[in-house]
Amino acid sequence: MPAAGTSQDSTPAGRLSDTARARAAVAGICDPEIPVLTIEDLGMLRGVTVDDHGQAVVTITPTYSGCPAMFVMKTDILCALDAAGFADARVETVLSPAWTTDWLSDAGREKLQAYGIAPPVRASTSRRALFGEDSVNCPQCGSAETERVSEFGSTSCKALYRCRSCAEPFDYFKCL
Amino acid sequence: MTGPEVIDPKFQYVLRLADDQLILGQRLGEWCGHAPTLEEDLALANIGLDLLGQSRSLFTYAGEIEGKSKGTGKIRSEDDLAFLRHERDYCNALLVEQPNGDFAVTIVRQFLHAAFMTPYWSAMTASADETLAAIAAKSVKELEYHLRHCSEWMIRLGDGTAESHRRTQDALEGLWGYVSEFFEMDEVSNAMLTVGVGLDHAALRTEWDVTVNAVLERATLTRPADDWTQSGGRRGLHSEHMGHILSELQYMQRAYPGMNW
Numbered sequence: 001m002p003a004a005g006t007s008q009d010s011t012p013a014g015r016l017s018d019t020a021r022a023r024a025a026v027a028g029i030c031d032p033e034i035p036v037l038t039i040e041d042l043g044m045l046r047g048v049t050v051d052d053h054g055q056a057v058v059t060i061t062p063t064y065s066g067c068p069a070m071f072v073m074k075t076d077i078l079c080a081l082d083a084a085g086f087a088d089a090r091v092e093t094v095l096s097p098a099w100t101t102d103w104l105s106d107a108g109r110e111k112l113q114a115y116g117i118a119p120p121v122r123a124s125t126s127r128r129a130l131f132g133e134d135s136v137n138c139p140q141c142g143s144a145e146t147e148r149v150s151e152f153g154s155t156s157c158k159a160l161y162r163c164r165s166c167a168e169p170f171d172y173f174k175c176l
Numbered sequence: 177m178t179g180p181e182v183i184d185p186k187f188q189y190v191l192r193l194a195d196d197q198l199i200l201g202q203r204l205g206e207w208c209g210h211a212p213t214l215e216e217d218l219a220l221a222n223i224g225l226d227l228l229g230q231s232r233s234l235f236t237y238a239g240e241i242e243g244k245s246k247g248t249g250k251i252r253s254e255d256d257l258a259f260l261r262h263e264r265d266y267c268n269a270l271l272v273e274q275p276n277g278d279f280a281v282t283i284v285r286q287f288l289h290a291a292f293m294t295p296y297w298s299a300m301t302a303s304a305d306e307t308l309a310a311i312a313a314k315s316v317k318e319l320e321y322h323l324r325h326c327s328e329w330m331i332r333l334g335d336g337t338a339e340s341h342r343r344t345q346d347a348l349e350g351l352w353g354y355v356s357e358f359f360e361m362d363e364v365s366n367a368m369l370t371v372g373v374g375l376d377h378a379a380l381r382t383e384w385d386v387t388v389n390a391v392l393e394r395a396t397l398t399r400p401a402d403d404w405t406q407s408g409g410r411r412g413l414h415s416e417h418m419g420h421i422l423s424e425l426q427y428m429q430r431a432y433p434g435m436n437w
Contacts, residue, residue: 062229062314064225064226064229064318065226065228065229065230065232065233065311065314065315065318066227066229066230066232067229068225094310095233095307095310095311095313095314096306096309096310097313098310098313098314098317099314100317149215150216150218150219151219151321151325152215152218152219152222152321152325153218153222154218156222156225156226160215160218174321176317176318
C-alpha cells in the first residue's frame with residue numbers, strides 16, 4: 001500500500017489516501033466565531049470525497065439557518081483544499097439530517113469549557129418544556145448557581161449567562 | 177381576457193413561506209441598535225437572522241422548482257427572488273409586514289407568528305418533499321426558541337405594569353385580525369395538501385389556540401374577539417406598509433442593478 005496517494009493515482013488505495021489528505025486539509029478549519037472549535041469538533045463536517053478526476057467535494061451542514069460564519073468557513077475550506085493541491089474543489093451544504101449539539105465531539109466540549117464557554121448540558125432530543133430552563137455550570141468557577149440573562153447571545157449558537165457565585169458573565173453554547 | 181400566468185403551485189407554496197420569513201426578518205432588522213436593552217437587541221437580531229437564513233434556503237429551492245417547471249431558461253437565484261420582484265409578486269401574509277410599532281407590538285407579532293410556525297414546521301418534517309422536510313427539521317428547532325422567548329416577554333409585559341399591560345393588550349387587538357390568513361386554504365395550499373407536500377393549515381388552529389390561550393392566561397391578557405379579519409397577502413394584495421419595506425430592502429439592487437459583494 002502506498003504511503004501517500006496523489007491525485008493522479010487512480011487505484012482505490014490512492015483515492016482513499018487522497019480522501020484522507022483532503023479531509024486532513026479541511027478538518028482543522030475553525031469556526032471564526034468560536035476560534036477554538038474546528039468544523040470537525042462541531043460536527044459540521046459531514047463528508048469529504050475525492051472522485052476519479054481528483055475533484056474534492058466537502059459536505060458541511062450549518063448549525064443555524066442564518067449562521068453568517070458559513071460563508072467564511074466555505075471560503076476557508078476551498079482555500080485549504082487549493083493549498084493541498086485540490087484546485088477544482090466544491091463545498092456542498094446539506095440541511096438533512098439537521099445539525100444538533102449532540103454532534104459536538106467530547107474534545108470540542110472540553111475546548112469550549114477551557115475557552116470559557118459552557119458546553120450544552122442536555123441531549124437535544126428531549127423536547128423542552130415551553131418555559132423550561134437548563135441548569136448550567138459556570139465555566140470559570142464551576143458553580144451551579146447561575147442565571148440566564150438572555151437566551152440569545154453574541155452568536156446564534158450561544159446564550160448569555162451570569163454566575164451568581166463568582167459574578168462573572170459567560171456564554172453558554174445552547175442546545176439545539 | 178388574459179388570466180394570471182399559470183404557476184407551479186409548489187413554486188407558489190414555497191415562495192409564500194420564503195416571503196413570510198424574509199419580510200418578518202427584515203422587520204426585526206429594523207430594531208437593530210434600537211431595542212430597549214442590549215440583550216434584546218441581540219435577541220431580535222438573532223431571531224431575524226434565523227428567519228433570513230430560512231428564507232434563503234426557501235428562495236433557492238423556489239428558484240429550482242420554477243426552473244424545472246419552466247423547462248430551459250435561467251433559474252432565478254435567491255437574490256433575484258428576494259430583491260427583484262414587484263410588490264404584487266410578494267405573497268407574504270399581512271401580519272409579517274405590519275410595522276414594528278412599540279416593543280409590545282413587535283413581541284405580539286412575533287409571538288403570533290411563532291405560535292403558528294412551530295407546529296407548522298414540526299408537521300412539515302413529515303412532508304413528502306425531502307427538501308421542505310429538511311428545511312422544516314432545521315427551522316422547527318429555531319422556532320422553539322423564538323416561541324419561548326416571545327412567550328416570556330408576553331407574560332412579562334402583560335403581567336407587568338399597567339402601561340405595559342395596556343400596550344400589549346392594544347397590540348393584540350391591533351394584530352389579531354391578521355392571524356386568520358395563516359389558517360386559510362386556497363388552490364395552491366390544497367394542491368400541496370393533496371400530494372402530501374403541504375399541510376392542512378386550518379387544522380393547525382387547535383394547537384395554536386392551546387399555545388396562545390395558555391400564554392395569554394399567564395400574561396393576564398384578554399383574548400380578543402374574532403370580530404374582524406383581513407387577508408390578501410397570499411394574492412399579492414398588501415397593506416400600505418409593504419412598499420416602504422421593499423424600498424429599503426431593494427434599494428441597493430435598484431440603485432446598482434446586478435451588484436454583488
